[in-house]
Amino acid sequence: ADIVVLPGDGIGPEVTAAAVDVLQAVARRYSHRFTLHEHLIGGAAIDATGTPLPDATLAAARDADAVLLGAVGGPKWSDPNAAVRPEQGLLAIRKALGLYANLRPTRPHSAAIGASPIKPHLLAGVDLLVVRELTGGIYFGERTRTETSASDLCSYTVAEIERVVRRACLLARGRRGHVTSVDKANVLETSRLWRDVATRIARDEFPDITLEHQLVDSMAMHLLSKPRAFDVIVTENMFGDILTDEASMLAGSLGLLPSASLGDGSVGMYEPIHGSAPDIAGQGIANPYGTILSAALLLRYSLGLSMEAGCIEQAVDSALEDGVFSADLAAGGDARSTREVTAAVLERIE
Amino acid sequence: ADIVVLPGDGIGPEVTAAAVDVLQAVARRYSHRFTLHEHLIGGAAIDATGTPLPDATLAAARDADAVLLGAVGGPKWSDPNAAVRPEQGLLAIRKALGLYANLRPTRPHSAAIGASPIKPHLLAGVDLLVVRELTGGIYFGERTRTETSASDLCSYTVAEIERVVRRACLLARGRRGHVTSVDKANVLETSRLWRDVATRIARDEFPDITLEHQLVDSMAMHLLSKPRAFDVIVTENMFGDILTDEASMLAGSLGLLPSASLGDGSVGMYEPIHGSAPDIAGQGIANPYGTILSAALLLRYSLGLSMEAGCIEQAVDSALEDGVFSADLAAGGDARSTREVTAAVLERIE
Ligand SMILES: CC(C)[C@H](C(=O)O)[C@@H](O)C(=O)O
Ligand SMILES: CC(C)[C@H](C(=O)O)[C@@H](O)C(=O)O
Numbered sequence A, B: 001a002d003i004v005v006l007p008g009d010g011i012g013p014e015v016t017a018a019a020v021d022v023l024q025a026v027a028r029r030y031s032h033r034f035t036l037h038e039h040l041i042g043g044a045a046i047d048a049t050g051t052p053l054p055d056a057t058l059a060a061a062r063d064a065d066a067v068l069l070g071a072v073g074g075p076k077w078s079d080p081n082a083a084v085r086p087e088q089g090l091l092a093i094r095k096a097l098g099l100y101a102n103l104r105p106t107r108p109h110s111a112a113i114g115a116s117p118i119k120p121h122l123l124a125g126v127d128l129l130v131v132r133e134l135t136g137g138i139y140f141g142e143r144t145r146t147e148t149s150a151s152d153l154c155s156y157t158v159a160e161i162e163r164v165v166r167r168a169c170l171l172a173r174g175r176r177g178h179v180t181s182v183d184k185a186n187v188l189e190t191s192r193l194w195r196d197v198a199t200r201i202a203r204d205e206f207p208d209i210t211l212e213h214q215l216v217d218s219m220a221m222h223l224l225s226k227p228r229a230f231d232v233i234v235t236e237n238m239f240g241d242i243l244t245d246e247a248s249m250l251a252g253s254l255g256l257l258p259s260a261s262l263g264d265g266s267v268g269m270y271e272p273i274h275g276s277a278p279d280i281a282g283q284g285i286a287n288p289y290g291t292i293l294s295a296a297l298l299l300r301y302s303l304g305l306s307m308e309a310g311c312i313e314q315a316v317d318s319a320l321e322d323g324v325f326s327a328d329l330a331a332g333g334d335a336r337s338t339r340e341v342t343a344a345v346l347e348r349i350e
Helices: A012-030 A042-049 A055-063 A086-096 A110-115 A158-173 A189-205 A216-225 A237-251 A289-302 A306-321 A338-347 B012-030 B042-049 B055-063 B086-096 B110-115 B158-173 B189-205 B216-225 B237-251 B289-302 B306-321 B338-347
Strands: A002-008 A035-038 A066-071 A101-106 A128-133 A143-145 A149-157 A178-183 A210-215 A232-235 A258-262 A268-272 B002-008 B035-038 B066-071 B101-106 B128-133 B143-145 B149-157 B178-183 B210-215 B232-235 B258-262 B268-272
Touching (some): A002 A012, A002 A042, A002 A055, A012 A306, A012 A338, A042 A086, A055 A086, A101 A158, A110 A306, A128 A237, A143 B189, A149 A158, A149 A189, A149 B189, A158 A178, A158 A189, A158 A232, A178 A189, A178 A216, A178 A237, A189 A210, A210 A216, A216 A237, A216 B237, A232 A237, A258 A289, A268 A289, A289 A338, B002 B055, B012 B066, B012 B289, B055 B086, B101 B158, B110 B306, B149 B189, B158 B178, B178 B189, B178 B216, B210 B216, B289 B306, B289 B338
Parallel strands (some): A002 A035, A002 A066, A066 A268, A178 A232, B002 B035, B128 B232, B178 B210
Antiparallel strands (some): A101 A128, A101 A258, B101 B258
């Protein structure tokens, strides 16, 4: 299998290196052959080529079976008014590869519950899967800017909503059969369309699934007050961005959470949901679990290697169980380096 | 002073009745004369007049010193594709009165911390004031809808951003001098304008204030992981809608939280941040604290009666301290009715 690795910026190279080590250990143990190619994206690509998504990177990603990404961005390229910005590379590759469904699972690990700001009794049994629409909405709309004003257009087509809702319902079938669609239908026209389409798809195509609707503001509360009440949550791009960062607090740290971005084509992209964390870049203390778990999702969704994916997930579970915590998780206690955390996972795989 | 009362729908009439009783008790104790007029808004107005904001309501509000509002909306009018909806009345009155700054203070009351999903040690000392832009952005943009697509336009002018940032900085002066401006400047053009304007206003007009910028997704985490780090938070309409509902969880219940909507004109509008809660309407169990505290803000901001406002706030504090909890706060325990909670506050004022 052919895997493109896009380390990106900040802690990106450190966490992707860890996940690559884990993928290679899995290859050895199960006698697979993974061919890994590194390419540039984000700020690193701007520095080397002047553009955040070089043609060579996109071409390699298109030809690959899967893409593993670290993170992009950092103070060096942070002037929001610069013509070229690292984030553009990330948005552009998601769009170019047609990766419209971003899966963000959140299952608080018992050993990491101490790091969550949420009371422990609310977290037992929480098992969420947010399906965030990733290639539409206001992040991809027409923009204007004049001396005295600015605008961003949020738009959705019926087809864009159908495919992501369908994906969410299919995923719910393999889980508890419950889908919560989040919108702001009491105010926004795109949300009213979203609600209509979600209702129709669930009714006509998924009679076995229960669909409920929540307004995004209420959902920001319910995620905290009753996180066990949800199974699959499907929502548009920006609401998904905000709600998944909020939901990450249920798991104790953003650093633990993986994501999978899927389309109808063959290539999928996998990345931790954290950012490039420039403040700790280069110190060897970044939490690699989110990227390692993203590699597990890569094996499951892009390569069909469920057993191998499970092997990584169990290794991570066991390491967390044994208290192998990176700095973001070890409140005051004994924090392990990126390398030590990775070694603990590798040990449990080999 | 002339106060227009807009009970609205669901629990709106129950909670505004409670706050009116409290205002009258304050009038008696301090020998003021408050003239109160009730008018229609929301679903109740649609039923009676066919429109969610009748001309008579708007005219009365324009002439008043202040407006006290309950909540609007409910299942009876909930078809999001209906031509006329209760929420339109609320959006329209905010816009017509020029109420661009929505102040939403959150200070977890020690007695209510048990009801919060957040760990208590994170809540001690939390004292936030969110200033939400209330008359611009995507909630007021041009909308389109066809058979196959929909759109909503988010736009902001420099002048709209300047005035709300200025208001936030002025409010920070009376507090800890710290303003956090929230945007999504790594993606949105309106956010880049927002960040530019906020930076310039703070630098040129408020050298005594420290301004920091946060991305909305990170902010959704930081609000939970380090709520003490913030003082005044200023943000655009939709981000403010989502973040304040999230922040309400710090206080234990949405039902406790008041808001003040202010413009440059003389009339202000005051409403709890909760909705119309149709599921419990008419049962006499709604939490009236949020509306009672909104009445306190009305006295402070619109009538200049700070001592009287403080009197209400102290009465509420003392009632909470003594365990006078409505159903949303009394986890399993001894829940008081709306009337009993109100009586407890009245007792502490008279
Ligand atoms: C970097 C940014 C463009 C990106 C997004 O908002 O999609 C990030 O926040 C994410 O959630 O993956
Ligand atoms: C009812 C709705 C239009 C309103 C809003 O989103 O502004 C409400 O959620 C609020 O926060 O006051």
